[in-house]
Amino acid sequence: MAEVGARPSPPPPGGLPRLLLPLDRVPPFLPPFLPPSAMTRSRQETLALRKQLIGSSCRLFFPEDPVKIVQATNQYMYDEHGNEYLDCINNVAHVGHCHPEVVKAAHQQNLLLNTNSRYLHDNLVDYAQRLSKTLPEKLCMFYFLNSGSEANDLALRLARQYTKHEDIMVVEHAYHGHLTSLIDISPYKFRNLGGQKEWVHVAPLPDTYRGIYREDHADPALAYANEAKTIIDQAHERGRKFAAFFMESLPSVAGQIIPPFGYFQKVAEHIHKAGGVFVADEIQVGFGRVGKHFWAFQLQGEDFIPDIVTMGKPIGNGHPVACVATTKEIAGAFSSTGVEYFNTFGGNPVSCAIGITVLDVIEKERLQAHALQVGSFLMELLNQQKVKHPLIGDIRGVGLFIGVDLVQNQEKRSPATTEAEFIITRLKEELIMLSTDGPGRNVLKFKPPLCFNARDAKLVVEKLDQILSDLEKRSA
Amino acid sequence: MAEVGARPSPPPPGGLPRLLLPLDRVPPFLPPFLPPSAMTRSRQETLALRKQLIGSSCRLFFPEDPVKIVQATNQYMYDEHGNEYLDCINNVAHVGHCHPEVVKAAHQQNLLLNTNSRYLHDNLVDYAQRLSKTLPEKLCMFYFLNSGSEANDLALRLARQYTKHEDIMVVEHAYHGHLTSLIDISPYKFRNLGGQKEWVHVAPLPDTYRGIYREDHADPALAYANEAKTIIDQAHERGRKFAAFFMESLPSVAGQIIPPFGYFQKVAEHIHKAGGVFVADEIQVGFGRVGKHFWAFQLQGEDFIPDIVTMGKPIGNGHPVACVATTKEIAGAFSSTGVEYFNTFGGNPVSCAIGITVLDVIEKERLQAHALQVGSFLMELLNQQKVKHPLIGDIRGVGLFIGVDLVQNQEKRSPATTEAEFIITRLKEELIMLSTDGPGRNVLKFKPPLCFNARDAKLVVEKLDQILSDLEKRSA
Known part of the structure; x- marks a missing residue:
């Protein structure tokens, strides 16, 4: 050894x-x-x-x-x-595994305090502020949680509360988490389990190598977005109403897919017209991995801004942390019910100290x-x-x-x-x-x-x- | 200072x-x-x-x-x-806040390794073994997660997969977590939100101070259990089928309720007859808090054993950890679908090291x-x-x-x-x-x-x- x-x-x-x-x-x-x-x-x-x-x-x-x-x-x-x-x-x-600065930040905060977010603490607001600087200005409200699955489930709740609609569109082979609500919106899972719920709609995967429109198509972004539009139209005929289009910015379990440039803008237009919101699942692909940008959805161009962004996996370098970022309007609709959202461990000072340090290290190195x-x-x-x-x-x-x-x-x-x-x-x-x-x-x-x-x-x-x-x- | x-x-x-x-x-x-x-x-x-x-x-x-x-x-x-x-x-x-042995265990493991459970690691099996010693022998299979909510959601999935039924009975004012699936089974929340789903059934809270059967009743355990039975019978007439009776061993947000002795056994009998399982939610009340026993469900007597136990909050002294313990049969039914259950952070070596140390400290002190x-x-x-x-x-x-x-x-x-x-x-x-x-x-x-x-x-x-x-x- x-x-x-x-x-x-x-x-x-x-x-x-x-x-x-x-x-x-x-x-x-x-x-x-x-x-x-x-x-x-x-x-x-x-x-x-x-x-x-x-x-x-x-x-x-x-x-x-x-x-x-x-x-x-x-x-x-x-x-x-x-x-x-x-x-x-x-x-x-x-x-990097066991990065010493991340380990040190965890230890220092663990020595001092690890409690719930019902008390004021600087780490929570500092962390939210730091994350807000990486995102478009519109995405300025934050919720902290313990896993990407918890984040996607909250995104579902936010979208539904804001739109008062129930239906969700996802892309084929998508995986959004292990919770009951997320198995329901993950074709990767539900195809082998309970089957497709009536409120779930599956758009073709915008895969230009193996999908229905390929690299030889003149405008695959438009063609795939039109498929989503057709699904919306058909669902509307059946009286369904869309809460959200939910997609990983780069579909991962679907086979490391890079959606064609401009696809998100076009789909966002369709889902917005239907009264729904666009959720960018950045759980696997956020935090600088894509190199050109900090967030993978930014690969689609500056004119694209999701309504909700969910973060997980890399966010705490292994520590259980996750985050949902959204707009003032969506957060406002969620709180207007008067019902509290309490996440026992979410946003605790240790998780936030770790999250801040991960951002520091990405920057410093x-x-x-x-x-x-x-x-x-x-x-x-x-x-x-x-x-x-x-x-x-x-x-x-x-x-x-x-x-x-x-x-x-x-x-x-x-x-x-x-x-x-x-x-x-x-x-x-x-x-x-x-x-x-x-x-x-x-x-x-x-x-x-x-x-x-x-x-x-x-x-x-x-x-x-x-x-x-x-x-x-x-x-x- | x-x-x-x-x-x-x-x-x-x-x-x-x-x-x-x-x-x-x-x-x-x-x-x-x-x-x-x-x-x-x-x-x-x-x-x-x-x-x-x-x-x-x-x-x-x-x-x-x-x-x-x-x-x-x-x-x-x-x-x-x-x-x-x-x-x-x-x-x-x-x-105790910031217990030095727990903080030390976290730090020592953070220095060495924090990765997912797709690799073999001793901490995972050691922790499961330690927990198994606190539980009735029948509860011998373990799943590790990041929050009580994740644990209760998995309990739902396990119960449904095992029974092939959908319906859940809970008690009035219950709260089982912040996820979509758990809001649905938490009258404390759904009464102020989306309302009651057709697959959710609410039994009266077995509260002998303010409930429908009080301290002057000859056998409140029997009387409250009969209420649950009536609900089952009525639901059966409508063709509903029960997956689980879900209850905190001591209902907490309902007002620190101590269910009458023997209630769980009687309800368990009814839910088992209906083909469902009994889920004891120990998220708030487990790990020795009740003093007489390590688990609050044990207050009901040795002849009561739940089919699923969920753990959270105190389990990691603040670190995001949670656990589901169940029987071989239920775990077997869950894996028989062939669908993987992967929880990114669940059961990582750091969470398990912390969990083991919390058990050590409870014992030592x-x-x-x-x-x-x-x-x-x-x-x-x-x-x-x-x-x-x-x-x-x-x-x-x-x-x-x-x-x-x-x-x-x-x-x-x-x-x-x-x-x-x-x-x-x-x-x-x-x-x-x-x-x-x-x-x-x-x-x-x-x-x-x-x-x-x-x-x-x-x-x-x-x-x-x-x-x-x-x-x-x-x-x-």
């Missing part, structure tokens, strides 16, 4: 493009030394207890041969033997610009692979949100599900954590901590190249 | 009853010193920013003159001027026995007041869960709402935090951190005596 505590600086990588930021920089902090005594159980023993005590709906990554992780720092995770894994998927450990540059570099490397490997059908992404869509056939674009599974299993053997997603589970999904660097990008693409070549040799 | 860091030991109280535990013990830890520089805003400035940025549905305690709290330790909170408030209401800071003894002492002192003050209609409680029901008229038992509000406002001026609850907002609600001691009990009852005497003089 000695290497965990005393990992040497990485060798300087060769052949990197000229970049403004030191992409291959040594992580700004080294992992603390882990005394082996902290590990008491073997992996098999932990697994056996888990099977005995934890509901099996809670799945393990690589269930046949799960990984026991005991420590992590930056973009690296360590198993019980001290093996170092490169983490390409943890979008929660946003500024210029992680948004870093995500843009490393993401572009990774896209470039991947595109070089696309030329070589017929298994790669599409590479799409922005910043450190990237998908590699694997296909059995370039023409038919049929998902290469088995191959994708094989690749992530092989990568795991190479100590690289990558995952798959999309309805066909054939999209390799990059969403690493933002400190992920060019050296990491080179490593993972080199390994990917080898594995793809092996796969192609086999099938040849 | 010097007194915050260097508060002297309290003087030994006089006239305490003989007790096994040192109820007047000096808190086991002193507050850390707070540098005044940490406080940058005046209370008015914080308040102004809060009004500007935070949805006003998020209410302040004493909205006309809110308190700014900057630090807390044990059962004491400190405002920005260093005034020390006795906290009689924070049931989240269960083992014998807080359950302490709650029983201090609670009994407080009840004794309050009962002495009842003889003196006609405003006190009823005193009920168990351990450190106590309600003082104030009435305008002993016969009519009409709620003394204004008087209750006056009392907590006056107590606040005396630096004592107490709150009111119940449909008439006339029940003084004691639910302090479990380190609350006999000296605190004496102090609050002395002040209460003075204020009640003042009130009575005025109206005389």
